[in-house]
Amino acid sequence: MERFDHAAQLLNLDPGLYKVLRNPEKQIIVSVPVLRDSGEVEVYTGYRVLYNTSRGPAKGGIRFDLNVTLEEVKALAAWMTWKCALVNIPFGGSKGGVVCDPTSMSMGELERVTRRYTASIIETLGPDSDVPAPDVNTNERVMAWIMDTYSMHHRHTVTSVVTGKPVEMGGSLGRREATGRGCMIVTREALGKLGMSLKGARVAVQGFGNVGSVTAELTAKEGAIIVAVSDKSGGVHNRQGLDIPDLLQWVREHRHIAGYPKGEQISKEAVLTVDCDVLVPAATENVITRKNAPHIKAKIICEGANGPTTAAADEILEKKGIFVIPDILANAGGVTVSYFEWVQDRGGYFWDEDTVNRRLESIMTRSFHEVMGLVEKHKVSTRIACYMLAVDRVAKMHRLRGMYA
Numbered sequence: 529m530e531r532f533d534h535a536a537q538l539l540n541l542d543p544g545l546y547k548v549l550r551n552p553e554k555q556i557i558v559s560v561p562v563l564r565d566s567g568e569v570e571v572y573t574g575y576r577v578l579y580n581t582s583r584g585p586a587k588g589g590i591r592f593d594l595n596v597t598l599e600e601v602k603a604l605a606a607w608m609t610w611k612c613a614l615v616n617i618p619f620g621g622s623k624g625g626v627v628c629d630p631t632s633m634s635m636g637e638l639e640r641v642t643r644r645y646t647a648s649i650i651e652t653l654g655p656d657s658d659v660p661a662p663d664v665n666t667n668e669r670v671m672a673w674i675m676d677t678y679s680m681h682h683r684h685t686v687t688s689v690v691t692g693k694p695v696e697m698g699g700s701l702g703r704r705e706a707t708g709r710g711c712m713i714v715t716r717e718a719l720g721k722l723g724m725s726l727k728g729a730r731v732a733v734q735g736f737g738n739v740g741s742v743t744a745e746l747t748a749k750e751g752a753i754i755v756a757v758s759d760k761s762g763g764v765h766n767r768q769g770l771d772i773p774d775l776l777q778w779v780r781e782h783r784h785i786a787g788y789p790k791g792e793q794i795s796k797e798a799v800l801t802v803d804c805d806v807l808v809p810a811a812t813e814n815v816i817t818r819k820n821a822p823h824i825k826a827k828i829i830c831e832g833a834n835g836p837t838t839a840a841a842d843e844i845l846e847k848k849g850i851f852v853i854p855d856i857l858a859n860a861g862g863v864t865v866s867y868f869e870w871v872q873d874r875g876g877y878f879w880d881e882d883t884v885n886r887r888l889e890s891i892m893t894r895s896f897h898e899v900m901g902l903v904e905k906h907k908v909s910t911r912i913a914c915y916m917l918a919v920d921r922v923a924k925m926h927r928l929r930g931m932y933a
Contacts, residue, residue: 529606530839535915538906545923552602554578558648560626562640574645576624578658579605582925585656586622587612587691587863589663590670592641596625607834607856608863610918615860615895617867622658624649630665642670646677653678655688655874661866662692672697688873691866700869702884703862707832708742709885710861713892714853715747715806715830721900722827722851724805727751730769732804732826734758734796735811736785739832739859741776743808748772755804758796759785759811765802766791800824809836816841824850831855846909854911856918857899864891 529550536546560572575598578586588608601623609621626645630638652658653674662671671690675697678689687698695701702709716726731752733740736759744754753769761784764770770791778788786793800807800816801823809815810832816824821837821844829845830853831837837845837852845852865888872878879887902913 529603531911531915532606532610532919534912535919538908538912538916539920539923541919541923545926548926549580549919549922552577552579552605553581554652555598555602556649556652557598558645560641560645560648562637562644564637565634572626572628572641572645574624574626574648575601576649576652576658577601577605577622578652579621579623580609580922581620581657582922582929583613583620584618585620585654586652586658587619587661587866588622588624589661590624590626590645590666590674591664592626592628592630592638592666592670593664594627594629596627601625604834609922610915611856611860611863612867613918613921614856614899614914615864615891616921617864617891619659619863619867622660623663624660625663638670639673642673643677646674647681650678650681653689655686655870659688659866659870660690661863668692668694668699688870691869693869698869698873700865700872700884701879701881702888703865703869704738705742705746706865706884706888707739707859707862709746709888710864710892711739711743711808711810711830711832711858712746712750713861713889714858714896715743715808715828716750717893717896718828718830718851718853719806724827725751728753729806730755730804731806731808732756732799732802733808733810733832734763734799734815735809735833736779737810740808740810741779743810743830743832744772745776747806752806756791756794756799756802757785758794758799760796761786763794763796763799764788764791765794765799806830808832812836814838816845818844821845822848824848827851828853831858834859842909842911852910853896854914856911856914857895860895861888861892864888 556576558574604623612619693699756765807826813835816837818840821841828851
């Protein structure tokens with residue numbers, strides 16, 4: 529919200545409109561009673577926040593985690609609002625979560641939590657009002673349960689109520705790779721801006737989950753040299769470049785990077801400060817801090833994860849002249865292809881993977897250059913330019929619609 533305030537100030541946002549955009553539209557708290565396999569009844573707390581729906585249905589993930597709080601869900605719903613506006617897709621922002629530990633649950637218990645939570649918030653869900661997607665500890669199977677629960681209540685199949693579903697039930701081709709592909713596209717554009725090419729660029733990736741592994745794989749295919757990667761278990765460094773298909777195979781077999789023989793073992797934190805052209809933090813939030821920011825050697829940081837850079841680190845990176853591609857832009861490929869999935873479901877007509885990837889490329893490159901236009905015009909950081917563009921689009925919609933009284 530600090531970044532929102534900064535952007536609002538630079539846009540001279542009208543005080544009334546500022547108040548509207550600073551507050552979520554709807555905050556829902558539900559109790560989720562579930563029968564455990566043991567025969568005991570457990571009651572979990574669930575949240576769903578719709579932050580802003582002026583530009584279209586709310587869009588945002590559902591997470592199952594012990595650390596879920598209303599404040600966190602609210603912040604993430606706001607963040608989704610700006611992200612959708614930034615890439616100019618007709619969605620607002622939402623987020624949801626259930627406070628639980630999915631690792632301690634059986635598949636049946638997980639299904640019962642999902643279905644009961646869905647039934648509790650069903651009034652807000654719908655292709656025209658609120659469209660969930662996978663997030664922390666949820667996946668396409670959970671989305672299938674949500675879609676089925678919603679459809680059973682509505683007495684007909686509604687595939688467009690969620691995105692991130694299995695392809696067999698209306699999911700989109702290219703969805704799994706979308707966030708990593710988006711990171712690759714904006715990295716290529718940023719390197720071009722600095723007069724460099726992706727071919728031969730040295731890349732370090734922190735986090736080897738869906739986003740990090742796909743980014744590494746796709747940038748390597750474009751000719752980049754992946755010099756270091758890490759996951760929770762540790763990191764591996766090789767100046768000559770890592771063989772990414774071989775590393776992916778290793779991770780499939782061993783489930784983590786630790787022990788991979790074709791490179792020097794380093795700590796997961798050390799990956800952030802290796803000598804490289806591009807650093808991709810694709811793990812968790814707040815990993816680039818006041819402490820390690822002065823030691824970062826990359827020319828470009830592409831934020832694959834949400835919020836990997838602290839505000840204090842932002843200032844240091846700016847002084848060092850490091851080109852930051854902010855998370856709100858860098859990882860918007862996921863929500864863009866979620867939008868494509870929703871469009872395909874509603875039209876009942878599905879695109880081939882090349883069409884999905886071509887349209888994603890078009891939106892990501894256009895958004896990147898729109899942000900750069902604002903950076904040059906207002907002499908602001910890329911992060912503030914992203915927020916200015918996004919907030920301005922949402923504010924414009926409110927001005928055009930007026931206020932219903």
